[in-house]
Amino acid sequence: MFDVYGGHLRQRGGTATIAALVRLLEPLGFAPPAVRTAVSRTVRQGWLRPVRLPAGPGYAMTARAEKRLDEASARVFRTRPPSTWDGRWHVVVLEDLPARPQRDQLTSSLKLIGYGELGPVTWISPRPSPELTDLLAVEGAAARIFHGEHDGDDAELAGRAWDLDALGSDYQSFVEDWSGRVSTVDPTEHPAAFAVSQELLHAWRKFLFRDPSLPPELLPPDWPGHIAARFFDQQTERLATATNEFIESCLGNTRTPSSA
Known part of the structure; x- marks a missing residue:
């Protein structure tokens, strides 16, 4: 659901009817009840909200979801201009270590917005995330936050916070595994092209x-x-035309929400 909204619907107004979502996810093997269950769960988590669309009941992204997905999209498609690093780290020191499962959720969220773990309560990033303040508030976590220079080898510090050897190996495997799959896709088969493009996007997003x-x-x-x-x-560009045409055929007139 996040991949569909973040990868395709955000730039199309961020809305879709439940019927359109069912049509979009059908080539990926999701039955209508599974789609409706996923939508309901995403609404409960505060990422989607019900709206009334010209074609019927639908769902729009919440402001929280727009912020999260815009940040993720900028990293997925690398749309931000490259910036120079000033040599300082953004450091987050949690005041308390949450109990599980809150700790697992907080860990997952901090990793998603680009922070690496140096210890149970200490996280670093080469740049501050605009999502950090809201994330800590949502997770109910208090922290000391500051910038600081590392008195030592910064590359070695990065290697402690992130397993770069394993990450590099998995990037190589990603290319090897997907080269064969995408090469056999016929771009004129719109549902199949969309499905593979979506699966490729989902696999790539995991690196976030x-x-x-x-x-x-x-x-x-x-x-x-x-x-x-x-x-x-x-590969995304190669499948873009077929993917976009399939999405447009599924969405129909779902652009402008009215009062839910």
Whole structure:
């Protein structure tokens, strides 16, 4: 559901009828009851809200979802201009260690917005995330937050906060695993092209939980993530026309919500 809204619906007004969502997810093997269950769960979590659309009842992204998905999309498609790193780390020190499962949720959320774990209560990022304040409030976590320079090897520190060796290996596997799958797709078969494009996007998005988009000076030489990014961009572009035509055919007139 996040991939559909973040990857395709956000730039189309961020709304869709439940019928359109069922049609969109059918090529991926999701039955209508599963789609409705996923939508209901996403509403309860505060990411979607019910709206009345010209074609019937539907769902729009909440402001919280728009902020989260815009941030994720900028990282997925690398649309932000590259910025220089000033050599300082953004440091988050939790005042208390939450109990599970709250701790697991907080850990997952911090990783998603680009922070790496140095210890049970200490997290770092090469840049502050605009989502951090809201994230801590939603998770009910208090923290000390500041910028600081590391008195030591910054690349070594990055290697402690993120397992870059494993990440690089998985980037290589991503290219190897998906090269064969996408090469057999006929771009004129719109539902099939959409399904593979969506599965490729879903697989690529998983790296958001692990890759903080470190500045070049902190990355190992010949970083495999660069090759994987070019592969993802090329294949997404190759399937874009068929994917967009399939999405438009599913959505119909669902652009302008009225009062729910």
